[in-house]
């Protein structure tokens with residue numbers, strides 16, 4: 001983990017942003033110093049030093065971040081050693097497992113909290129700690145809106161699951177064995193064993209789900225210690241990485257290397273290349289577009305589709321790959337090893353928090369296992385894992401993780417079976433009277449950004465149990481929802497505009513023929529325009545669900561999936577005054 005040499009120039013105290021709080025000759029400064037004595041610090045422990053805010057998403061309810069309470073001590077150790085002054089801020093925790101209806105509803109809330117804490121307190125640089133799905137984009141969106149020198153500490157994947165001699169992937173194998181239980185293949189006793197074996201240590205999901213995808217994106221964007229994103233959460237190397245993040249944050253302040261200089265268009269293109277080459281989560285599409293927006297970079301669905309056609313999937317990690325988990329990926333070389341296989345597809349001359357160029361950062365990186373991180377001539381898939389679809393059912397786009405679908409479904413026409421909402425779908429999906437066959441196209445609406453609300457991960461609609469018993473394990477499914485990064489199947493997601501605002505998904509009726517053609521990148525409702533116009537005239541918007549509170553703000557402000565689901569007032573350009581310097 002060699003980094004940059006110590007900065008030649010150390011910032012003088014009066015050059016620090018925190019000087020406005022601590023160092024000026026006025027009543028306020030006096031009061032801030034007096035209150036820091038109250039916190040138990042001597043003047044020489046903090047005055048004139050870079051203040052590094054450590055934003056920690058630790059919580060007792062978040063198994064993916066439960067180790068971060070202790071890990072923050074390692075970050076502080078690094079900050080002290082480098083001559084900085086660490087201050088830890090507990091921030092909202094977004095636990096993918098527990099938070100309902102979905103933590104996606106709260107991603108922008110954590111982004112707001114991150115932004116406002118960094119701006120309103122005496123902070124010169126920041127270390128952000130998180131990794132469970134939405135935490136990574138939330139923290140980076142908020143930090144990007146402020147632009148201070150910032151380092152991200154990924155929470156790290158949990159250890160591989162074990163059960164009955166099998167190695168289990170969290171999430172992915174839960175869906176698989178739940179289907180087996182519904183098909184009557186395993187009983188309650190075995191399920192109890194699975195319950196203890198599926199997730200066996202702190203850390204985020206150890207498949208290439210949303211968490212691993214987004215922390216890898218953070219690493220290639222250049223905001224982590226090199227090699228950080230795949231270090232298992234409970235590995236001693238994770239503690240060393242956290243300490244290094246602390247020292248790096250202080251060095252960045254001295255160099256005045258800001259997040260704004262790192263989160264460039266080139267960096268986001270490399271992040272897209274990376275998540276596609278990893279066979280990563282479809283959620284990355286929404287999050288990277290939102291993160292880029294905060295950095296003033298306009299990233300679009302077309303960027304994803306264009307780049308997807310140039311990058312092969314090389315990471316053989318479940319669920320996109322067939323076999324391995326994040327610990328295998330780590331010991332096979334981790335992200336630096338992966339990037340060493342695709343240098344021609346990257347922008348190597350851009351800076352990171354640790355090096356003057358990405359080229360320097362990945363120099364010497366190697367792959368130690370060609371089955372885990374495949375060579376270019378033996379990829380897991382020839383093209384990136386996500387395809388962007390267009391057509392009269394999704395004028396503003398939709399996505400499908402086609403590498404995680406049964407190939408026979410990638411060109412498919414079938415009759416729609418429409419569910420107006422998730423609860424109705426749950427209640428009725430197994431009803432034989434619906435006449436669902438393996439060729440049917442399951443459609444779920446009112447599960448988008450406003451309609452969900454928060455675009456819950458409902459997109460992998462369950463297969464009816466009578467079909468499961470016949471051995472059917474995949475069907476074409478279409479929704480304006482998202483899907484867990486650990487899920488799989490021929491699921492068309494993020495249909496935009498969503499049905500709740502009157503997108504064409506609102507007009508589909510049971511029995512309508514729908515055609516999915518992934519090679520042609522199209523999704524079509526085979527109903528003529530006049531009939532659709534007639535249905536549109538009859539359509540009435542669904543009732544308002546949140547009359548007050550955060551949900552009302554969310555519904556009012558949320559943008560559609562193709563533009564990243566940020567709040568309109570957070571994503572628009574414009575100045576926000578700094579509390580001291582305006």
Ligand code: FES
Nearest residue numbers: 064132204205211
């Ligand atoms: Fe936290 Fe999967 S539940 S990353």
Ligand code: MG
Nearest residue numbers: 096210484485
């Ligand atoms: Mg998830």
